[in-house]
Amino acid sequence: MYNQKVLDAFAHPQNVGEIENPDGEGTVGNATCGDIMRITLRIVDDRIVDAKFQTFGCAAAIATSSTATQMVIGMTVDEALQLTNARVVEELEGLPPQKIHCSVLAEEAIKKAIEDYRAKKENKTVDKSHIDYV
Secondary structure (H helix, E strand, O other), X not given: OOOHHHHHHHHOOOOEOOOOOOOEEEEEEOOOXXXXXXXXXXXXXXXXXXXXXXXXXOHHHHHHHHHHHHHHOOOEHHHHHOOOHHHHHHHOOOOOHHHHHHHHHHHHHHHXXXXXXXXXXXXXXXXXXXXXXX
């Protein structure tokens, strides 16, 4: 079902955990499958210098979280906003069709984290009392 690259990313995920006092954080979930993904970012001069994730979900959810965080480290905020779920799937050399939604969660969690970062920069309050389901 999963290719070797996905299995490796699942078995040996990178960037697991949480950044203390993150510059941006995004949490998303999928009501259909029950996956929940939280990504925290450390951003310096509009460049992502660290990214961590906490994911409750299947192998594809963990693999896409790990891969997406690896991909955005070193990117500017604007570059990271251009990251698509298709690019995450490509980096993993494919996912089963029924698991593509996991890559969408990774894309959306990064976008939410960047939205949170920008809101903090502008001293706006972002409601984090709920999980946004995509």
